[in-house]
Amino acid sequence: MMFGAIQLGLMAACVVLFVPMGMAGWHLSRNKMLFFSGALFITLAVGVHLTPYFPSISDFASTVSSIVVFDNRDSCVSLLHEVVWDVKPHSANNSLDYGKSWRWSGSRPVVACGFQKLAPSDASDLLNGSWVVLAGDSQARLIALALLDLVLDPERMESVKVDLFKRHSNYHIAVDEIGMKLDFIWAPYVTNITDLVISFKRNRNYPDVLMMGSGLWHMLHFTNASDYGAGLRLLRSSVVSLLPISPELGEEGPVTGSVSVRSPHLFWMGIPTLINSMLNTEEKREKMTDTLRVAYDTALRRSKLLRQSGGPLLLLDIQSLSWNCGVRCTEDGMHYDGAVYEVALHIILNALLIESHQKL
Template identity: 70%
Template structure:
């Protein structure tokens, strides 16, 4: 908040610098002194009267608050992936490993107040929301992690079998919190583009949209440039989805209510451990070189926010890399703790973007 002291300093600077500038135009000393005195008196009166004009005070306070919040928001979003992992042999069995993660305790990260949300906090955050998760097996694991957080163990056991059916969609409504989750099997970016185009066409937008693809394209097409082109098309439709939802208005009891934009998240591809991949075809095609080429295409597509895109990246590559080789059995799909970490990163991002307290 800008106070009287700061305004006084600003006034002093104006009083000193403006007459000096005017002196450069060879005004007489008397004229310059008169102008300086008049300017000083005007600014002094303005500084002292400002608190008595609420609109001015409120404007200054609002602008200051917005700037501070925006800076803090951007800073905290940049620290969401600053995690510390502990993967160590279990005391009970050296062949088993204890796996855990936490946010870094550096002051810049601690100041953001990130937290692992419990079931009730997550339920409160997602209350009444429509969540859409779409993509390949990585996206399915994110959906599993989300449902495991908001459902009790008995209910989760009932839905786990249906959710893990290969290459199928899944829908569920969690009645207790009014949350609807739709999972769409969409292994290619083209499938995701079709899905987003449908939201735009029907003018029906989810509150949270979580998407990811790339592994199937890498295996079955092995063409990084084609993958990049499909991501650019998806970006155009996703940007349209955001702008369309901002412009879309619904009539509510005679008034007009604008629907907020969806929160968009992109699931990055995991670290691939080539020697552990479970088929000769995968080991031959899904190489480190090709993986790097697909990463380059993601960056150049401007799909994620780091490159001014609409999606906030859930960086499963860094999460899986830091969890390490002990966290995967096939070099592609990782233990649930990796997707749990990605989920809590997403939930904390939602807290930040919905202006809720961390």
């Protein structure tokens, strides 16, 4: 507010100073110019003092200020995936061993957003007291691993890796040092995720951060983009009913509702880039084609589950992250190196900072 008042004062001063000078250029007499300057100054002074007594004017100013803030926030969220990779061999003699580093783009809009790789202490502060739930297939499990690898010490991580990667199982851990709980829920199909969301609503117990993602298993075992899209639309309805701050979403976006409890932060983990020739079974290479992946991506967009199509979930675009890292970042054409999921994690953390209006 103080910054806005300073801007208003500077603008008024410029008007008072330069308008009379401009009028003087039209050969007004000295007395007329002084009269005009004095009248203008008095009018502006009276207007500034009377503005608080006219609610419509004050409300308009507040609305404009809010629009500027939210536009900036939304534009930064849209730039979170502007990541640049540096993938190169560790040595000239070993072309199979690659180092992988990343950073956010150096473009002016991205730099202005101030994205940053969070240190373990900063991530711990951000997630202090939070309940984080990741529901999905192996992609969600790998993001859970990246998160725990950031906030836990190396010794504890050794036992975590063994338990977390027990095949097709759920996993729970409490990080008592920061009061954080993390649950990984094995949910390979959209219907599994929908059931989970319904259980949150039934129990009236909501996580602070909910990351969901599914599609790979459906591609392999059902190979039907239309059925996948129908499941996503049902999930959308369940998620919308879960939201305590906005009980309904219209066709074009959120509809304001009554506030009851804090709304969780919601993310959707997209399907990664699939490199067909590298997939490790003949069935996968036959069914999980580029054409089918595009059909599944189209079904996701049309489901209106994602924010960019008027839905409630922010897309974590694993496809673009894995594509930009490239062939050298995967051994099986489906699961990528830890660096890809590290980037995904820091995108999530920066999104949380933006949405909660926090700065480090």
